[in-house]
Amino acid sequence: MLPTRIISQDGSCKYSFPLESNLRMESAFFMVPGRERPNIACISTQLGCAVRCQFCSTAEMPFFRNLTAREMLSEVTTILEDQYGPRILLEGFEVSFMGMGEPLANLKNVLKAVREIGSRYPEITRVSVSTAGPADRIHALIREMPIAPPIHLQISLHATNDETRRTLIPNAPETISKLLSAARKYHDVTGDQVFVNYVLIKGINDSPEDARWLARLDKEAFYIKISQLNTIAGLPAHLVPASMKEILQFSSMLALMGAAHKVFVGDGLDVQASCGQLAAIPREIVQVELQEEECSTVNLS
Ligand code: SF4
Secondary structure: OOOEEEEOOOOOEEEEEEOHHHOEEEEEEEEOOOOOOOEEEEOOOEEOOOOOOOOOOHHHOOOOEEOOHHHHHHHHHHHHHHHHOOOOOOOOEEEEEOOOOOHHHHHHHHHHHHHHHHHHOOOOOOEEEEEOOOHHHHHHHHOOOOOOOOEEEEEEOOOOOHHHHHHHOOOOOOOHHHHHHHHHHHHHHHOOOEEEEEEEEOOOOOOHHHHHHHHOOOOOOEEEEEEEOOOOOOOOOOOOEOOHHHHHHHHHHHHHOOOOEEEEOOOOHHHOOOOOOOOOOOOOOOOEEOOHHHHHHOOOO
């Protein structure tokens, strides 16, 4: 079966690749004007995920298996060919290993895929990897440096104390200090600022104390990315997304404290292509089969 694509009203696309036993690997494509690399392919690294973040659709399914490097590459090439046709434009294109799965739990295949991307598409000058840990996987990644294209590391923190983090990410119970110290080492080795992902949840991790804690992170090594909690089926009732107004208030607190940060606004929400939403395809949305001749004629609604 061919992969399918769902197009969001904002132009983002969600791709779904049928695999064995009715399983699907899902990926997304986003255009973020104004960003240094405005075109992003967000790809999956595992079928299911054992980390079990409470705010993620992937966590609702069991962990089935790691994706192979070849499968990850097919996510990238399908998106590139669909978006750009035979005249592949790679300027400002970034591959982000942030879809379904914990990339560093499948490190060997992820590294193989990154190296293959580097040799097949030398114009791609950076890939991103987001991880919830553990620290020893970050150290294993460090041992592979340098790698082409370079890997921009992001860590999924989402809390400023271990107890809260354990409730949000039950299977990543490692201490925050161990995770941060491995990420710090990554910065020291690569010189790259590590992004700290922090999804803002009302009454859970949005207090002034949380802001103060985040503002104390070393600005040279870390850059905080605050994002909104996306709605998914099965989101536990106590996890209430902070509103955009509350996010901006939290951001103002961080700014007053001099924290290096930005507010990240997710795209593709209407087709469930945004953070934490992959793995659930809304049936009411029309899927378009990626027949080669149709690729360039599919219009955004
Ligand atoms: S957010 Fe990422 S690490 Fe957490 S359960 Fe979902 S796919 Fe796994």
